[in-house]
Amino acid sequence: MEPRYGKTQELLYELKIEQVMRTDVVTIASDATMSELREILREHSISGVPVVDGDELVGLASIEDLIRWLSSREPDCAVHEQMTRDPECLHADQPLVHALRRFDESGFGRFPIVERASGRMVGILTKGGIIEGVLRKLEREFKEEEIRAYRVSHIFEDLLADYKEIYLTYNVPGKDFDRAGSASTRMKRNLKRLGIRPDIIHRLAIASYEAEMNVVIYTDGGTMEYRISPHEVILRVRDRGPGISDVEEALRPGWSTAEPWVRDLGFGAGMGLPNIKKCADKLEIDSHPGRGTTLKMRIFTGEADEAQ
Amino acid sequence: MKLKEVVELLGADLAFGTDSQLAEEVQTAAASDLMSDILARVDVPELLLTRLNNSQVMRTSAVFGIKAVVIVRGRAVDEKMIEIAQEEEIVLLTTPASLFESCGKLYAQGLRSAQPSTDSSRS
Numbered sequence: 217m218e219p220r221y222g223k224t225q226e227l228l229y230e231l232k233i234e235q236v237m238r239t240d241v242v243t244i245a246s247d248a249t250m251s252e253l254r255e256i257l258r259e260h261s262i263s264g265v266p267v268v269d270g271d272e273l274v275g276l277a278s279i280e281d282l283i284r285w286l287s288s289r290e291p292d293c294a295v296h297e298q299m300t301r302d303p304e305c306l307h308a309d310q311p312l313v314h315a316l317r318r319f320d321e322s323g324f325g326r327f328p329i330v331e332r333a334s335g336r337m338v339g340i341l342t343k344g345g346i347i348e349g350v351l352r353k354l355e356r357e358f359k360e361e362e363i364r365a366y367r368v369s370h371i372f373e374d375l376l377a378d379y380k381e382i383y384l385t386y387n388v389p390g391k392d393f394d395r396a397g398s399a400s401t402r403m404k405r406n407l408k409r410l411g412i413r414p415d416i417i418h419r420l421a422i423a424s425y426e427a428e429m430n431v432v433i434y435t436d437g438g439t440m441e442y443r444i445s446p447h448e449v450i451l452r453v454r455d456r457g458p459g460i461s462d463v464e465e466a467l468r469p470g471w472s473t474a475e476p477w478v479r480d481l482g483f484g485a486g487m488g489l490p491n492i493k494k495c496a497d498k499l500e501i502d503s504h505p506g507r508g509t510t511l512k513m514r515i516f517t518g519e520a521d522e523a524q
Numbered sequence: 525m526k527l528k529e530v531v532e533l534l535g536a537d538l539a540f541g542t543d544s545q546l547a548e549e550v551q552t553a554a555a556s557d558l559m560s561d562i563l564a565r566v567d568v569p570e571l572l573l574t575r576l577n578n579s580q581v582m583r584t585s586a587v588f589g590i591k592a593v594v595i596v597r598g599r600a601v602d603e604k605m606i607e608i609a610q611e612e613e614i615v616l617l618t619t620p621a622s623l624f625e626s627c628g629k630l631y632a633q634g635l636r637s638a639q640p641s642t643d644s645s646r647s
Contacts, residue, residue, distance in 0.1 A: 394604050397583030401612060404587065418589065422563050425587040429580075482559030482576050482584065491564050 225313075227350055233315050234308035236349025237329045237339035243268045244277060246296035250285050253277050253295050266328045266337060267299045273328055273337045275299035307332045308339065312346060319343055369411025372446045382410075382444040388428055388455075390437040393481065397432075399440050400425040410444065412517050420449055420515050423495035426488040427453040427511050433478050434458065435508070447518045448497075452510060459505040466501075467493060525550065525633050527592055527615055530571070533629055534594065534619040539601045541592070541615035550591060552638040555627050559584040567638035573626055577601055582608035582616070591615060596623045 242260050244253055246269045256265060257279055264278035277299040285298050306315055306327045315327065329339040372380055384406065386399035404421040412420075424440065431438040435457025443450040460466045467489050474484025493499050496513035503509040528546040531538055538546075554569035556562055557576050562569075562584055570591045574581055577599040585593050586608065592615035595601055601618055609616040619626055 394579055396580065397587065401583060401586045418568075421587045425583065426560070426563060479558075480576075481578060481580050482557060482574075483580070485558055485560050487558075487560035487564055491560065494564075 227353055228313040228316060229311055231312040231349060231353060233306055233310050233312060233329055233341055234339065236312060236345055237308070237341045238345055239339045241266060241337065241340045244295055246274050246294065248295050249292045250282065250295060250298060251292050254282055257282065264326050266340065267295055275301045276303040276328065278325060303328055305330045306341065315341055316346060368409040380445060384442045386440045388431045388438050388440055390432060390435050392432060397425055397428055400428050403442060416515060416517050419495040423492045423513055424451055426492050429483055430488055431455045433483060448514055448516045451513050454508065454510045456508045459507055459509055460503040461505050463501045463503055525635065531617060533633060534617065534621055534626055536594065536617040536619040539616040539618060540606050540609035545613065545615050548591065551635060553630055553635045554638055555623055562588060565638065569638040573623060575599065575623055577605065579604050579608060582612065582614060585614050586612035592617065594619055594626060596621060596626050
């Protein structure tokens with residue numbers, strides 16, 4: 217069984233430390249006093265700061281160091297006397313999941329982040345920063361998908377014209393059972409993005425899929441053309457197959473010319489055309505033996521009263 | 525019941541399914557080897573049990589909006605089926621149990637049929 221990862225775990229692998237670390241790092245000079253440290257922590261509402269000597273990182277001074285100093289009742293002294301020396305640093309290009317592991321193993325509250333090549337400190341990472349970063353990323357991804365759906369569903373409103381129509385075509389190869397149905401499932405996704413009502417998408421997808429299967433099973437191939445306008449979808453399915461000799465008979469439930477192998481696929485029980493007819497608001501079949509078949513179905517996409 | 529409980533109940537192997545999918549509740553199921561039969565139904569079952577193991581089972585489920593597919597009698601699923609399961613976000617299980625036994629166990633746990641009517645009534 218393959219391991220499964222939730223969206224959050226995926227993010228922890230995907231995100232780099234540099235994407236979530238704080239870059240506006242507050243630092244303190246190593247010769248500053250402990251009371252200066254207290255002021256800095258209070259002023260910025262933070263629990264620790266990197267200690268620098270010029271440009272060089274020499275330690276970390278945290279609220280724990282401050283409490284230890286306060287309870288010892290020693291006189292004010294330089295930060296470098298109380299700080300944690302040679303703090304463990306993480307690299308900016310490491311995945312977030314690595315940082316999380318180090319937080320767990322070490323029990324530290326923060327890590328200075330350095331650039332791998334130069335060794336220069338470029339940021340600081342806290343557990344709070346990780347949570348914030350992951351949430352930000354989740355929110356962004358959610359918004360992007362929302363915006364995409366919104367954009368498509370408003371295409372018809374946003375485009376100015378007297379007549380508007382989206383025209384999409386799919387080639388359906390005959391006898392290709394691995395791909396059979398892929399035109400209809402792709403189209404179903406498009407219809408969702410276009411913001412069409414779910415019950416109408418359902419009917420369209422079924423009619424489309426039954427028609428697609430007929431093309432794959434009985435012919436050498438054909439095309440499916442969708443014309444989507446604000447109030448209806450018209451689907452034309454053309455094939456170069458043998459044609460239907462008696463269209464009226466073919467619409468009778470149970471009527472079938474299918475060979476046994478078609479039934480092994482789960483089709484061929486003479487339910488395809490009747491089902492298409494049931495799902496479509498209007499169905500026209502134009503078929504000539506030896507010249508192929510064209511199905512034209514219309515499905516109204518407006519509100520129920522408009523569809524009458 | 526939750527889909528992960530279905531996995532346990534049927535002693536099924538998980539061919540595809542994410543944790544969040546497996547945490548979903550299912551209440552209705554249908555069993556059939558005839559995909560046209562499924563497509564002619566009025567209600568959409570959440571679970572489809574079938575002996576068929578081909579791409580069409582997955583496409584039919586995608587078109588119809590079925591959440592999870594159970595292939596019975598230990599029949600193998602191929603790469604293509606798993607690929608479609610992933611693409612269309614459909615849980616795919618295989619169980620060594622027979623169709624009869626699988627349905628019986630699920631029914632005993634409270635799963636019921638979606639309305640199987642094939643008549644032309646449509647609201």
